[in-house]
Amino acid sequence: MRKIWSLTGGIHPAENKHQSVQSSIGSLPLPDRLTIPLNQHIGAPPKLLVAEGDRVLKGQVLAEPKGFVSAGIHAPTSGIITHISDHPIPHPSGMAARCITLEPDHKEQWIEHRGIDNYREKTPSELLDIIRQSGIVGLGGAGFPSAVKLGPKQPISTLIINATECEPYITADDMLMREHPQDIVDGIKILSFILGDPDEILIGIEDNKPEAFEALKPYLQDTNITLVEFPTRYPSGGEKQLIQILTGKEVPHGGIPADIGIVCQNIGTTYAIQRAIQHGEPLISRITTVTGKACATNRNYQVLIGTPISHLLQNNGFDQSQCPRLIMGGPMMGFTLEELSIPVIKTTNCILAPTAEELPTPPPTQPCIRCGMCAEACPASLLPQQLFWHAQSQNYEKLEAHNLFDCIECGACSYVCPSNIPLVQYYRAAKGEMRKLAQEKINSDRARERFEFNQARKAKEEAEKAAKREARKRAAELARAKKADQEASPGGADTETNSADDIIKAAMARAAAKKASPEEQRAKLERGIVRAESHVNAAQQRLDGLEQDATDKQWEQARAALEDARLRLQNAEQKLAALGAPTDDKLKDATVDTAKSVMDKIQASPREALEKKVSTLKERIAVTEEKLVSADDKTLKTALQNGLKKQQAKLKDAEQQLAETPATADQPNSTPKTEDAASAAIARAQAKAAAQESMSEEEKLKASVESLQNRLKKAQAKLTAAEAEGSEHIDAFRTGVEKLQAKLTAAETQLAEKTQ
Amino acid sequence: MALLKLTSPHAHTTQNTGNVMQLVLLATIPGALALTAFFGWGTLINVVIASIVAVGCEATIMHLRKRPVMFYLRDCSALVTAVLLGLALPPLAPWWLVLVGTSFAIVIAKHLYGGLGYNPFNPAMVGYVVLLISFPVQMTSWPAPMPLYPEGTDAPGLWQSLQMVLPFFNESVDAFTAATPLDTFKHNTGLLVEQLYQSDPLYSQADWAGVGWEWANLGFLAGGCFLLYRKVFTWHAPVSMLVALALCSALFYDGGSSVSHGSPVLHLLSGATMLGAFFIVTDPVTSATSNRGRMIYGALVGVLIFIIRSWGSYPDAMAFAVLLMNFAAPLIDNYTLPRTYGHKKPRKATEKATDTKD
């Protein structure tokens, strides 16, 4: 005998399995219509291939898998598609979703299909594709697409077939084993081949199914499959629990069985895979137990997917007046149905119609007396009473520390609680709330990043403004010096210098506005690239980190995010490349000073920009660290730590770049051009000043008035445009216009005085 | 009939809190009988008075708190408190002593803290300690075990006992009181343990640890085993308390010299040891939560009992030890979380930063 390990915790609810194993698996007459939900699995909904009014054959694809984690659906019988619309589906919330309604034509006309004679001639991935196309999902529980589960990245040393069926009342797997042992063993061999023939193949079965055990046994001779029987105890059929019982290993927190070299498959799924591979039959029906005292007959049926529950019940003498609640699944983890038109889906293993005496409605809740019976029953070694306590007070931090997310919602704790506390309900609510909060945290992290980025940008603008002021001051000094020169020379006059000064200043301002742009754009783009890169990285990480059982939606979102981030990165890089050489015309009418300063800046820019970046990053890190020290809120702290890590990574990058950038301004390409442009601009500005000097005073005044008028017009146009755009620089434009107006008035009065 | 919407699980044990409490009450019977057999009607009278007071207080408070009175009385938790306190008080204690202790336990120690499940301190022990501090004379006058009555003295009958307890009769108890085994040890000056055992009929006529006391303790031990068997609690707290107490007393037995604090057998089978181990330390509300926590909790109670018995000024120490550890229980809880499935090691309830998500 193989060693078995014992289940932690666990309970012994009344089994109530005998009622439904009295007769063989039956079949039902075709219902009037089948309602087939589009999405019956965990993952992305499949792509619809049929339309209302189409005639379909039995086994025809109605929808094909879309995305990695997805599964197709097939017509359970031949007939006409009458509707494709929303209809209540089996779901704890009682929600409605997209369903295909099929009216059977009672011909049962199969689509052409054939199985594979020797699957060992195919590759595992070909077989996986058949499984995927056949719409096979985990039939024991949540309905995770089997092809995904059977194609793990990790090497697999143990294949476990779950024949536990630990929930009371349900006997679908039990009957399947009794009636189709050969097919099941064939199915297991197929799984073994797909997984690269693992060293060990175990079938785990509870000791309350001796008939099934005996039925399977003869078929296992001369195979390497071991049938392991262990004591009946709920929830030994949970995947993690079964692994613990059979191997003594535990699936690591946050991991999947494949991480420890194990793949687990439900026995019903194994059978479905055998049908798909060896007979070419997609998953269009399943075995469902119909039981409970409110039904006259209790029995298992091979039920077509999409059969309304009412059809099942009517054929079993259901007395609704006796049945206060109708359960899909077992009494421990099943959920109640409020409508009889809800269809059987791929994961429907049981329809339980108990009378009020059989499963009484829960008595009123009493206070928790901390008796600890729940903790004794918990298979995950949690402290349900503490979880309950903290869930009540919504202390999410404590819930996290008490490993709420390791709760498998088996209900063992609620079952034993003498105070009738609906513990699982509290856990579900708390989990939902915590998931929501986690999402919000991610969002707020993003917002914080954006905010910090804006802060940094503002600081940078501030610094640039200060630099501009400095430049202006210097220009003014220069002008004053010039003025002194002019005063010494004959014909020199105040107004001349004034206007010359004005021109210089204006040109400088204009140039400053423009000069800022290539540099600013470049820096902006560089920042954008850094950001985009980090987005790409984050998206990639998220994608890599997604667990195999993540929903398809998550997969798609992650992939979309990655794509999006990549695109943005590309864009930014292209733009930067386009900007590579700052365009000449932008500098053309710069005046002497500004042109020079632009030249300086451009020459120095890569290194300077990097240095600046490094220092800002350092500052930001310091700030974050300070915040981190003073932060006492956990969420904030983690957020800050994450931010800090990112900043440090950026800093490292920037420092590296800086190290790689030559200290001397050895600018390729752009430098000579810029220099040319700059000297041209200098020459032009000098020419302009000289021309002004040669004019008469009146003429000069007129020219200056004209130029001022022109500039005012331009400035006003810009202001209107800015106002229309709602630009953040409106104020700057406005002051500019006001100043120009003031100057214009001054110049005009002067001119008037002169011409009088 | 419209179909109900209910969440899983749909099945439930038939066990409820009232049943659990009733089992506890049932389990006190052997001990109570032994006490009655050796110390007379006083114990049962205590229990009855305490029960009436407790149910009265509970009903009044529930009424004041505008809760359904019968629903809460049915959980029997007030009765358990009353019975345990009644058993712990000296038999033939005056009626008002029981009244004060019980009402304090129910009103202050239980309901002022929020009622069942929310009280940090064991109500029966709070009641006991309040009485011990306020009325030390009445609280330390235990009747002598009946087999040791002087020749010719009859044990008081039910009526005579009632006259000693109830008002207006003023019958004196003094004639019947005597030192308890733990008292004797406390006041032992200069006698070797062996000499003491020979000279004092309390020991010389006993099998292990004092006439009457040993049987009362064995009775509570039997009740405790029954509760263990019925899985009302786990073995962790009581066993570790008894082991700790035994170890401490063995360590300080000192070969039975005149400064000995008594043998492990004496400590295990006298005073309130077994009552405490199986009915007080196991009180789930006020003890630690996890099994590991309960072991630590129980062991520390055992150590404290020994320390207070040996070097404190009270001969017995159950109530003090339990209350002190009630203080410490939340702290113990923080550091004794079990290792959850799939985790390498247990976490701390105080952990802040989390590197793991669902």
Ligand code: SF4
């Ligand atoms: S079983 Fe119920 S009453 Fe007992 S500790 Fe757990 S939650 Fe509290």
Ligand code: SF4
């Ligand atoms: S539902 Fe969660 S807490 Fe309760 S027994 Fe199951 S795993 Fe433990």
